[in-house]
Amino acid sequence: MVFWVKFLAMKRSSISKDVIVNNEYNREIDWELRPGGMLVQKRDAGDGSSRAMIKIKVSYGSYHHDLTVPAQSTFGDLKRVLAQETGLEPKEQRLLFRGKEKDDEECLHMVGVKDMSKVILFEDPASKERKLEEMNRNQGILKAYEDVAKVRMEVDKLSEKVAALGATIRGGAKVAEKEFLVLTELLMVQLLKLDSIEADGEAKVQRRIEVRRVQSFADTIDSLKARNSNPFSSGSNAVSVTTKWETFESGVGSLSAPAGLQSSTKITQDWELFD
Incomplete structure (x- = not known):
């Protein structure tokens, strides 16, 4: 009889505790699909695991970037962080993980990105062109x-x-x-x-x-x-005059015309005698 009483008391205590717990988390439960295919309750901001930070190695050509981001970040979030590191706009980036290009909406933890995982970054070919x-x-x-x-x-x-x-x-x-x-x-x-x-x-x-x-x-x-x-077309009043002077032997001048002006015509005159 005593044992049964104790059992009922323990059962009542357990039920009371379950009610308290259920009242404390009385809300709609969200579910998420894990990489292994297991459906589990989605972790919210109050869960300590959502605030966990992971370190990711990003390879970009001959450069390597070590980034620390929240474990539940998306690839779009990762691109925004990389934009500050590389100068590439998020729309110019392409991210590959395990040989496959990832969309901006995909979550890192959902595709298996863990601490020290490696992601490859390359520039969009159209943007590069x-x-x-x-x-x-x-x-x-x-x-x-x-x-x-x-x-x-x-x-x-x-x-x-x-x-x-x-x-x-x-x-x-x-x-x-x-x-x-x-x-x-x-x-x-x-x-x-x-x-x-x-x-x-x-x-x-x-x-x-x-x-x-x-x-x-x-x-x-x-x-x-x-x-x-x-030079006369310029409108200048300055006139240049060149004169050739002839020297006369008598000092007064010659009555004969210059050689250049003498006529080549020979004139002969016949005189008539009057009574």
């Missing part, structure tokens, strides 16, 4: 800038020669036609260089400016050439 195209385009723009700058330096030197040529002609000196020809040809060489430069954007604008400069200097040379050929 876009970056390569952009890099080539930027290099092309930079090269165009450099080529235009080289032509600009040569045009600056030629502009000094054009200015010196103009000063000489305005000073009244005569300039050989060859000077105009050589200077024009040098300007045309620079114009051909500009025409061969493939440029876009601002580099194209700079090229156009230099083309206009070259054409402007070529027009200036044409004007100087015309002025050099006909």
Whole structure:
């Protein structure tokens, strides 16, 4: 009889404890599928195991990164951490574990990622190709800038020669036609260089400016050439007169016309006699 009483007392105590426990965790139970195929209760934030940290080795080309992340992180979470380490945006990353690419929504612990597991990172091929195209385009723009700058330096030197040529002609000196020809040809060489430069954007604008400069200097040379050929067309009041003087033997002058003005016609006259 005493034994039965004790048994009932122990049973009541156990039932009372179960009720308390059930009341404390009176909520809907979530389930998750473990890698081995076992269905277990999903661990929540109150479970100490969810706060466990694991160390993952990530291989990216010739680089290796050791990352410490929560054990229940997703591969998307891992990509965000790797973005800070590698500079690759999450959408540019591809993660492989055990030879298979993983989606962002997959959890690390669900596919068997444990402490010291190794994950392989590589850049998305399409993203890599876009970056390569952009890099080539930027290099092309930079090269165009450099080529235009080289032509600009040569045009600056030629502009000094054009200015010196103009000063000489305005000073009244005569300039050989060859000077105009050589200077024009040098300007045309620079114009051909500009025409061969493939440029876009601002580099194209700079090229156009230099083309206009070259054409402007070529027009200036044409004007100087015309002025050099006909100084009277310049509107200057300065007139150069060259006079050839003849020396007379008598000191007064000669009544005979100069040799160049004598007529070649021989005149003969017959005189008539009157009574």
